[in-house]
Amino acid sequence: MTPHVRILLCDDHAVVRAGLLALLGGEPDIEVVGEAGSGEEAVALAARLTPDVVLMDLQLGPGIDGVEATRRITAAAGTGPAVHVLVLTTYDTDADITRAIEAGATGYLLKAERPEELFAAIRAAAQGRTTLSAPVAGRVMARMRSPRSTLTDRELDILGQLSQGLGNRDIARALFISEATVKTHLGRIYEKLGVDTRSGAVAVAKEQRLLR
Structure with missing residues (x-):
């Protein structure tokens, strides 16, 4: 049965x-x-x-x-x-x-x-x-088969700013880089973390203890 x-x-x-x-x-x-x-x-x-x-x-x-x-x-x-x-x-x-x-x-x-x-x-x-x-x-x-590469120090910096709710312009000002550079780094961060949103990146970062 x-x-x-x-x-x-x-x-x-x-x-x-x-x-x-x-x-x-x-x-x-x-x-x-x-x-x-x-x-x-x-x-x-x-x-x-x-x-x-x-x-x-x-x-x-x-x-x-x-x-x-x-x-x-x-x-x-x-x-x-x-x-x-x-x-x-x-x-x-x-x-x-x-x-x-x-x-x-x-x-x-x-x-x-x-x-x-x-x-x-x-x-x-x-x-x-x-x-x-x-x-x-x-x-x-x-x-x-293809583990994602680790985040660079700059990407970790941007992730930290992201977790504080800052927009691209404010992140650029805080890190003395251009908004275009921020966008480029965000794209790489999303790819490495397997997400496609800012909130998703922060959630995974917290889960994996990536925030400094």
């Missing part, structure tokens, strides 16, 4: 949760035991319900994000029944993937996957087996 898999859904969009609930309801061996609309709620419900798998989105609005929720859930599970986190998101940047996996996620799936792939990933996660969407696996392999 196929083991029964208990699922906790975490997504800040009620419509998405309703869609997943309806989708999973057709699988006889999968039961949704709870729904969370925030990271904090997911952490609390995971501790109380001890599901086999938490289906976790990354961006959750105000409060902690999916990565921090994953970290807290997996850390708490170390002292009790195993609770595996399967990320289900639209975000597939290198930074998001790396942060989620380092936080303890068992798998990383994109919302564009077919339902059959989602079902298989949930069952695999319940057994502690890793499942990655093909694009995600490709990014992970590429990163392993």
